[in-house]
Amino acid sequence: MMDWTDRHYRYLARLLSRRVVLYTEMVHAQAAIHGDRERLLGHDPAESPLVLQLGGADAGDLAEAARIGEAWGYSAINLNVGCPSDRVQSGRFGAALMAEPEHVAEVTGAMVEAVNIPVTVKCRIGIDDQDEYADLERFVTTVAGSGVETFIVHARKAWLQGLSPKANRDIPPLRPERVQHLKAEHPGLAIQINGGIRDWETARAQLHPATGPALDGVMVGRAAYQDPWLLQAVDPTFFGEPAPVATPEEAVAAWLPYAQERHADGAPMTALTRPLLGLFSGRPGARRWRRILSEGAPRAGSGPGLIREALAAVVPARAAG
Ligand SMILES: Cc1cc2nc3c(=O)[nH]c(=O)nc-3n(C[C@H](O)[C@H](O)[C@H](O)COP(=O)(O)O)c2cc1C
Structure with missing residues (x-):
């Protein structure tokens, strides 16, 4: 698409x-x-x-x-x-x-x-x-x-x-x-x-x-x-095989080294956060997650730390929610 x-x-x-x-x-x-x-x-x-x-x-x-x-x-x-x-x-x-x-x-x-x-x-x-x-x-x-x-x-x-x-x-x-x-x-x-x-x-x-x-x-x-x-x-649903990750948090943890590498190669944070925006869709903290990433990514000097920051902000919300 x-x-x-x-x-x-x-x-x-x-x-x-x-x-x-x-x-x-x-x-x-x-x-x-x-x-x-x-x-x-x-x-x-x-x-x-x-x-x-x-x-x-x-x-x-x-x-x-x-x-x-x-x-x-x-x-x-x-x-x-x-x-x-x-x-x-x-x-x-x-x-x-x-x-x-x-x-x-x-x-x-x-x-x-x-x-x-x-x-x-x-x-x-x-x-x-x-x-x-x-x-x-x-x-x-x-x-x-x-x-x-x-x-x-x-x-x-x-x-x-x-x-x-x-x-x-x-x-x-x-x-x-x-x-x-x-x-x-x-x-x-x-x-x-x-x-x-x-x-x-x-x-x-x-x-x-x-x-x-x-x-x-x-x-x-x-x-x-x-x-x-x-x-x-x-x-699991169609191939009877275990899912590679169990939670969205795990997916983000797996994404971070990739984001770091690509960011070091020059990829902008807007491109490296965009695929993640919907990751918590329909779950507690989804709006906060999206807002932190979409507001933070275009800022000068933003880096992969933004993703960690957004995760830290939604994980307590998820635990409470
Ligand atoms: C933003 C956007 C970009 C799309 N780009 C392509 C494309 O490059 N090639 C293609 O075959 N279909 C493209 N589509 C159509 C989708 O592949 C799909 O056929 C259509 O959205 C219907 O499926 P869905 O209801 O699962 O979205 C695009 C759809 C959207 C919303």
Whole structure:
């Protein structure tokens, strides 16, 4: 997610779950080719499994960017065919590409050819007036023909004409049954669902339904940064493995050496506290924690001691609460 799933957020997420598959922010293919690769693609090996999400529409550029991503150690390459922003529409990529399945298949075919890691696609269930199940079916069948075996489907359509990008994440209704139908029709494809999943009971109902096809994965967006502690339950709940940390305090203790190292490398405290802001969401001391970090981080001379200070302020509140 743009502006959220940067390398610092992902490092925190990995401290909370060894199993969750992490995604980068969307990186435009041209940026991966011509831009500052260390800034755009650099990551800690601990973040793996880590998927590089690319945006773009040009087959040659995307194949080249996928090759670069593979060389940088990513576990898979994902093509964004779901983003509805104006900038994305004018560049003829993101969700607008759902109207051009043959073109997308040409792009993904070139990407599949270019790399030895999986190439996956994230899309919507439809766009504008192309929102019948048959439109989704045609898109997926065409793109799967190029060698893509995994689709992550945001279970709401995007209204490219008329709704803002933000409204497009909330207003069109979720239709998870469309994604289930897709899986039923394509048992050989890995179909994952995204949209509105905020707790593991909802996720489990998609992965292990009482009736109907089981989906192959759930992708959690906003809840994963608004309430990152959610991720701590992933390993025990879905993999029968112990969680890497037992409390948010332990996660902060594990984060501190990372923050110290990155701060010494020049990362600003605003970037090193942002992933932590929601860590105590819904728990005693949450507001205080967020306030100390968000007020303190931009101050001149702030350092990782700020995180210790914030923790000391909320731990008594948690003990009392
Ligand atoms: C701030 C923000 C940035 C996002 N950036 C991306 C992105 O870079 N690539 C992408 O595929 N989706 C992006 N999304 C969409 C989410 O991945 C997800 O599809 C959407 O929010 C619905 O899932 P959720 O209800 O779990 O959040 C973004 C969403 C938000 C709120």
